[in-house]
Amino acid sequence: MKKAPSVVKLSARDKEDSLILDGKEPRVRFGTGSESNTILNIDMEDFVSEKTGIKRSFPVFYRRRGTVQDLCQAAHLCEHLQNVDFFIRTVNIQDEDITGDNKDINKFYASLNNMKKHVMAGLTNVEKLDDVIRMAEIISGGRGSKELLISFIACVTRSPLQLVEDTTQNLIEITKRGYPVSVSTSPQGGSTAPLQEAGMLAQLNAEILAGITLAQLVRKHTPVLYGSVPLRVRMDNLDNMYGAPETNLYNMGGVQMARFYEIPCYSTAGIGDSKFPGIEASVNKLLSHLFIALSGAQYIHYAFGLLEGTNTFSPEQAVLDDVHIGIIKSLLKEQSIEKEIGECLKEIREVMSASHKMFTRYARKYLRGGEVIPFYPFEGDANETLIKVRERKEELLSASVDEIPEDVKKEIFQEFDVLERIK
Amino acid sequence: MIKISKETIERIKENVVKGRRNKEDEDFEGGSVGEPGVEELVERALNRGVKPKEIIDYINEAMEVVGKRYETGEFFIPDMMASAEAVSAGMKVLEPYLSSTGESMDKFVIATVEGICTI
Numbered sequence: 001m002k003k004a005p006s007v008v009k010l011s012a013r014d015k016e017d018s019l020i021l022d023g024k025e026p027r028v029r030f031g032t033g034s035e036s037n038t039i040l041n042i043d044m045e046d047f048v049s050e051k052t053g054i055k056r057s058f059p060v061f062y063r064r065r066g067t068v069q070d071l072c073q074a075a076h077l078c079e080h081l082q083n084v085d086f087f088i089r090t091v092n093i094q095d096e097d098i099t100g101d102n103k104d105i106n107k108f109y110a111s112l113n114n115m116k117k118h119v120m121a122g123l124t125n126v127e128k129l130d131d132v133i134r135m136a137e138i139i140s141g142g143r144g145s146k147e148l149l150i151s152f153i154a155c156v157t158r159s160p161l162q163l164v165e166d167t168t169q170n171l172i173e174i175t176k177r178g179y180p181v182s183v184s185t186s187p188q189g190g191s192t193a194p195l196q197e198a199g200m201l202a203q204l205n206a207e208i209l210a211g212i213t214l215a216q217l218v219r220k221h222t223p224v225l226y227g228s229v230p231l232r233v234r235m236d237n238l239d240n241m242y243g244a245p246e247t248n249l250y251n252m253g254g255v256q257m258a259r260f261y262e263i264p265c266y267s268t269a270g271i272g273d274s275k276f277p278g279i280e281a282s283v284n285k286l287l288s289h290l291f292i293a294l295s296g297a298q299y300i301h302y303a304f305g306l307l308e309g310t311n312t313f314s315p316e317q318a319v320l321d322d323v324h325i326g327i328i329k330s331l332l333k334e335q336s337i338e339k340e341i342g343e344c345l346k347e348i349r350e351v352m353s354a355s356h357k358m359f360t361r362y363a364r365k366y367l368r369g370g371e372v373i374p375f376y377p378f379e380g381d382a383n384e385t386l387i388k389v390r391e392r393k394e395e396l397l398s399a400s401v402d403e404i405p406e407d408v409k410k411e412i413f414q415e416f417d418v419l420e421r422i423k
Numbered sequence: 424m425i426k427i428s429k430e431t432i433e434r435i436k437e438n439v440v441k442g443r444r445n446k447e448d449e450d451f452e453g454g455s456v457g458e459p460g461v462e463e464l465v466e467r468a469l470n471r472g473v474k475p476k477e478i479i480d481y482i483n484e485a486m487e488v489v490g491k492r493y494e495t496g497e498f499f500i501p502d503m504m505a506s507a508e509a510v511s512a513g514m515k516v517l518e519p520y521l522s523s524t525g526e527s528m529d530k531f532v533i534a535t536v537e538g539i540c541t542i
Contacts, residue, residue, distance in 0.1 A: 360501035361442065361508065365453035367499060374499055 001209065003216040006262040008180050008223040010086065011147040013139065013402075014116035018147075019086060019299075021225070021264035026296025028332060030270075030289075030325050031086035032078055033301035034153075035122070036313040039066050039091060040277070042390055059386045061276060063312065066091035068098060068110050070313075072422055073397065075114035077315055078304065080396040081322040083329060086118040087111055088153070088301055090313045095419075102417040104128045105135060108150060109418045112139055113404050120182070122153040123170045131416055133177060138411055139404055151180035153227065153266075156214075157207040159187035163214075171211060175218040182266040182299075183211035184227025189246055191233040197246065201253040204230050212263070225266040225299060228254025240309050242271035243284045248291045255295040267297030270321060271306050277317035277389070278382055281307060286324055293328050316389045319396070323377060330371070428471045432481050435464045435513065439485035440492075442505025444512035451502060461513040475520045482510055 006023040019029060041064070044057045074090040089107050098106060103124045111119040112135075123129060132150070140147040154171035158164050174181045185207040187193030193203045212224050230250035234241040241247070251268050258265035269292035272284025285303075292300055302310065303325060305318030347362045366372045377392070378385045404412070412418060441450040443460035459467070468478055489506045492498035 356504075356508075358504065361448075361505045363501045364442070364451040364499075364505065365449060367501065368452045 001212060001216070001261055001263075003220050004212055004224050004261070004263050005221055006264075008225065008264050009148070010118040010120075010151055010180060011140070011149050012116055012118045013112065013149060013404075015147075017085075017117045019118055021298045023226075023258065023262040023264045023298065026259070026298070028293045028297060028300065028329075029085035030083055030293075030300045030303040030329075031088055031120075032074075032084060032090050032304045032318070033088035033306075034310055035089055035092040036306065036311055037066060037092050037094070038063050038308075038312040039070050040307060040312050040314040040316075042277070042314075042316055042386065044387065044390070056383075057387070058383055059390075065094045066313070067095050068093040068106055068419060068422055071107060071110040072114050074305075074313065074315065074318075075111045076401050077318060077393065077396055079115035079117065079401045080399055081304065081318065083322045083325040084117065084304060086120060086299070087115055088120045090305060090318075097419065100125050101128065102419075104132050105416045106419055106422070108132050108135065109412065109416075110422055112136070112149065113409075113422070114401050116402055118151070119149060120151045120153060122155070123174070126166070126170050126173050129170075129173050129177070133179065135412055135416055138415075139408060148179055151182070151223075153182045153184055154211070155184045155186065155227070155229075156211040157185040157187075159185060159192035159207060160203055161207060161210075163210065168211075168214070171215060172218050175215045175222045178219060178222060180223040180225070181215065182225040182227040183208055183215060184225075184229050184266060185211070186229040186231060188240065189230065189232040189250060190235070191238055193230070195232070195246070197249050197253055200230055200250050201257065204228060204250070204254055205257050208257075224263065226254070226258035226261065226263045227266040228258065229266075229268045230254060241273060242309050243273040243287070245287075248288055251288070251292050251297075252295040255292070255297045258298075259296070264298040266299045266301060267292055267295075268302050269293070269297075269300045270303035270325075271309055273309065275308050275312075277307065277314045277320060278386060281314075281317055282320055282324060285321060286328075289321075289325060290328055293332060315393050316386060319389050319393050320378065327373065330373070428468060428473050431464055431468045431471065432473060432478070434459070435461055435468065435478065436481050436485040436488075438464060439482055439506055439509050439513070440488050442502060442509050444509045448509075451505070461509040462516055465513045465516040469516070469520055475517050478513070478517060482513060486510060 008021045010019040012018045041062045042059045045060045046055050047058050048055045071089055071091045071093055078084040078087050093107055136150045137143050137145045140149045152174045154167050156163055156168045156171050187204055189195045189200045193200045208226055215222050215224050231240045232244040232246045255265045255267055269288040270285045274281035274284050304321045305313050307314050351359055378388045438461045443450055445460040445462040446457055448460050449456055493503055
């Protein structure tokens with residue numbers, strides 16, 4: 001365990017988006033995740049009241065299976081969501097021409113081509129690992145590039161306490177190549193792990209330590225994240241219950257254990273049991289967003305757009321989550337009271353000598369500096385909010401992204417089985 | 424000479440939009456301290472022979488810009504108030520010139536609506 005580094009660098013196509021995770025420092029980042037099978041789309045349709053005859057628009061929801069185009073669009077959207085710090089594929093790509101052999105290369109390409117932030121994903125086929133790494137190296141400037149634009153997730157255990165052959169093999173191969181990997185496990189309190197916090201934490205910790213130890217035995221000092229994804233089981237159907245209060249306690253415990261070992265924590269927040277985007281989902285998610293952020297997890301995944309646990313990705317909910325996570329980040333930012341107090345006393349003196357006694361003039365620079373949210377941007381009743389959020393999503397999707405340069409794309413398309421339609 | 428006056432007038436407009444009364448004031452991004460604000464620029468324009476009425480017309484144009492930016496959501500109430508203060512600072516400089524030249528502003532009427540005003 002002592003060989004596992006405390007500091008892990010996750011590079012990005014845009015160097016300013018690279019992350020330095022330090023297991024000794026509770027600096028919080030939020031990202032997406034994780035391979036939902038379903039996409040939830042919203043259309044606005046007009047309905048006429050039988051009672052009053054008045055016509056109004058209401059959102060209508062459609063669910064469908066995720067495609068590689070959906071993943072491209074999700075990455076595009078997340079590139080423009082300013083509080084997304086890293087990207088884990090939000091959608092499981094289930095197109096007919098996606099196979100076990102081309103899934104990894106297509107999911108990494110779809111993500112990397114549409115955003116310049118760090119991209120992490122699990123591996124479907126370990127035999128394709130070298131292709132994925134080679135493609136990431138081409139994008140970052142050539143073979144052997146030190147900038148590791150991608151990292152991996154290896155969920156090595158089947159709780160309780162059993163190593164799974166294929167994902168363990170993935171961990172070994174990824175580790176041999178020196179790429180950062182989140183060694184994760186997801187025990188369910190009440191079914192595959194004890195319900196009580198102490199018991200859950202003991203088991204969660206043992207499962208993660210087994211994976212991290214194995215990784216360090218394969219390659220000393222290989223960069224790993226402490227992948228804590230504990231859940232509580234629903235008592236009516238033994239499905240996952242992400243919105244349960246115990247889930248927060250489990251996760252906070254995981255963050256503290258990672259801090260004990262001084263390894264950056266891949267933690268979990270922003271999932272709930274709501275089925276539709278909006279108020280209920282946001283409240284549900286914020287209960288964990290805020291708790292886990294306060295616990296100081298370095299790398300919080302699942303934070304954007306997930307509904308029904310992790311089954312569905314809603315781009316509109318991701319837009320809402322971005323605003324809410326922005327509020328949390330502004331609450332957690334470092335305070336500079338000593339610097340501010342002198343400035344404030346000067347303002348008070350000036351205002352007291354003016355006739356209007358208002359401080360509004362001095363608020364402007366904070367407003368312009370993005371430190372103050374002028375008002376909640378999606379105010380309105382439930383429908384108005386969703387209409388505004390949908391408009392915002394469309395606006396962000398119509399804004400361009402810096403795709404991979406054409407000459408690099410050409411090289412990639414010559415060498416790998418990337419689908420032409422996502423070029 | 425005319426060119427210099429024109430530049431000064433443009434800077435008055437710019438500083439009304441930025442809500443800067445005088446050189447001590449920051450603009451809406453916290454910059455521009457030390458650069459002349461509306462007070463100093465109005466004084467300069469008068470010294471260069473620009474007529475007070477002309478200055479007021481430019482100030483009005485600037486306030487129209489501020490109003491439009493508020494309507495489009497680019498500006499907020501603090502921006503409008505800062506601009507209004509900058510206008511007020513400029514008008515104080517203009518006041519003696521208006522009475523001495525016989526020029527005056529148009530009259531206006533201000534009122535509150537009975538029973539509704541909550542301020």
